[in-house]
Amino acid sequence: MNKLTKEILKKNNNREEFISEENQEIYTNMVVYLRGSDLTEYNQEIVREDLIELILDGQQRGDNIQKVMGGKYKEICDEVIDAMPKKTKKDKIVEVIGTSLNSLWILGVIAVIKNLAVSLISKTFEFNFIMSIGDIITTILIIILSNAVVWFISRTALNEKQTNKKVSFLKTWVVLLVVFAAIILPSIYFDTTALNIPLIIAVISVLLLFFTSKIINSRVY
Amino acid sequence: MISSQMLKGMLEGCILEIICKQETYAYEISKLLEEYGFGKISEGTIYPIILRLQKSELVKATVRDSNSGPKRKYYRLTEKGIVSLYEFKVNWKELEHAINNLFIKGGNEDE
Numbered sequence: 001m002n003k004l005t006k007e008i009l010k011k012n013n014n015r016e017e018f019i020s021e022e023n024q025e026i027y028t029n030m031v032v033y034l035r036g037s038d039l040t041e042y043n044q045e046i047v048r049e050d051l052i053e054l055i056l057d058g059q060q061r062g063d064n065i066q067k068v069m070g071g072k073y074k075e076i077c078d079e080v081i082d083a084m085p086k087k088t089k090k091d092k093i094v095e096v097i098g099t100s101l102n103s104l105w106i107l108g109v110i111a112v113i114k115n116l117a118v119s120l121i122s123k124t125f126e127f128n129f130i131m132s133i134g135d136i137i138t139t140i141l142i143i144i145l146s147n148a149v150v151w152f153i154s155r156t157a158l159n160e161k162q163t164n165k166k167v168s169f170l171k172t173w174v175v176l177l178v179v180f181a182a183i184i185l186p187s188i189y190f191d192t193t194a195l196n197i198p199l200i201i202a203v204i205s206v207l208l209l210f211f212t213s214k215i216i217n218s219r220v221y
Numbered sequence: 222m223i224s225s226q227m228l229k230g231m232l233e234g235c236i237l238e239i240i241c242k243q244e245t246y247a248y249e250i251s252k253l254l255e256e257y258g259f260g261k262i263s264e265g266t267i268y269p270i271i272l273r274l275q276k277s278e279l280v281k282a283t284v285r286d287s288n289s290g291p292k293r294k295y296y297r298l299t300e301k302g303i304v305s306l307y308e309f310k311v312n313w314k315e316l317e318h319a320i321n322n323l324f325i326k327g328g329n330e331d332e
Contacts, residue, residue, distance in 0.1 A: 047272075053292060054264050057248060070263030079269035083276060 001041055001220055008045040015052045023055055023065040026073060029157040033077045036154025038086045041220060047080055074158040095220050101213035103143045108206035111135070115199060129202035134190035141182050149179075223260060232270055234309035235259070237298065240280055241306055246293045247271065271296060279305050 001009070019027055030051060034044050058068035069076055087095070115129045239245060239253050247264040250271075254262045274280040279302035287293045298306065 050268065050294065053294070054247060054268065057287070057293065058264070061248075068263060069265030070261075072265070076265045076269060080272060083269045083272035085276070 002218055005042045005045055005220075008042070008049060012045055012048050012052060015049070015056070018059075019052065019055055020059055020064075023059065026065045026069075027051065027055055030069075030073055030077055032154050032157040033074070034081070036151060036157075037077075037081045039081060039084050040087050040091055043084045047084065077158065091220070094216060098213060098217040098220050099147070100143060101209055101216060103146065104139075105206055105209040105213055107139050107142065108202070108209055111139075112199065112202050112206055115202070119199070127199040129195070129197050129199045130193055131195040132187065132191045133194045134187035136194055137186035137190060138183055141186070145179055145182065228259070228262075231313075232262070232266075233274065234306065234313065236267065236270055237274065237279065237302055237306040237309060240296050241298050241303065244283075244295050244297045246287075246295050250296075274302070277301070277305075 016027070031048055034047060037044070039047070054068055055065055058065065111131065112129065116127070119125055119127050235254065235257075236250055239250050245253070247267050250267050251262055251264050254260075254267075271280065271282075274296075275282060278299055280296045281299055282294045282296050284292050284294055
């Protein structure tokens with residue numbers, strides 16, 4: 001995220017504090033829906049800024065979000081998305097690389113801590129960074145599934161609410177079980193070592209990933 | 222009440238006309254449309270249209286303090302917007318003429 005976008009984001013975070021509790025849920029769902037769109041982060045914040053001011057202006061008059069937006073939230077968001085400039089191919093590539101590097105350095109830190117703990121607990125003090133084929137599959141699956149979850153949440157944020165609570169509860173559990181199985185099982189069944197390097201090299205690699213992700217993400221418009 | 226499908230194509234031109242008359246903001250546009258007999262048109266409906274007009278550089282926005290609380294975006298027409306509004310009016314006259322012709326020559330009893 002570049003500097004200008006960060007500034008508007010900060011301003012919007014402060015302004016949205018003034019949105020009343022009554023209007024909060026629909027406003028949040030609209031923003032989540034916009035987050036999953038093809039708009040650049042900068043344009044998402046520009047639209048968010050306008051939405052906040054429209055809602056606050058409405059609140060001032062005693063109108064709730066339903067009256068201000070006319071109730072057709074998804075339709076309005078789709079029209080807004082349609083009216084704004086979209087991400088270019090370059091924007092999309094930079095964003096995917098930035099997000100992937102972010103996920104990689106975070107998962108890298110977790111893996112480094114895990115390997116360090118193993119070395120300390122087993123008292124071998126070898127300080128090696130070992131990754132099995134299963135660990136690599138798990139890492140890839142975590143990145144894919146987390147992106148899929150974010151995409152699903154943003155795409156369904158303005159859908160009609162599920163009325164059958166039992167079905168909704170069961171669906172959530174089935175999805176969670178499949179996700180956990182997909183993440184945990186590979187590391188159990190594919191334990192062949194794929195990578196064995198000194199821990200210090202792993203730490204340096206994670207730091208490199210961290211700084212590269214910061215540089216790339218600062219170029220995301 | 223005018224159907225929303227019918228309004229869709231017309232609203233851009235009507236909003237341009239309102240903005241041409243005075244520098245204004247979303248809620249005021251919504252109120253003025255209601256006063257002119259367009260029915261209730263929320264700011265949520267007007268906002269994407271204004272975004273489209275801004276994208277086409279037909280209107281420009283200025284953020285200013287309002288008398289009653291939050292800052293507001295006030296919109297005014299650009300040179301390009303004035304030309305576009307003129308074209309809309311010409312097109313509207315042609316359409317009005319064509320529809321009237323159709324209704325009259327079609328032997329509509331109301332005419």
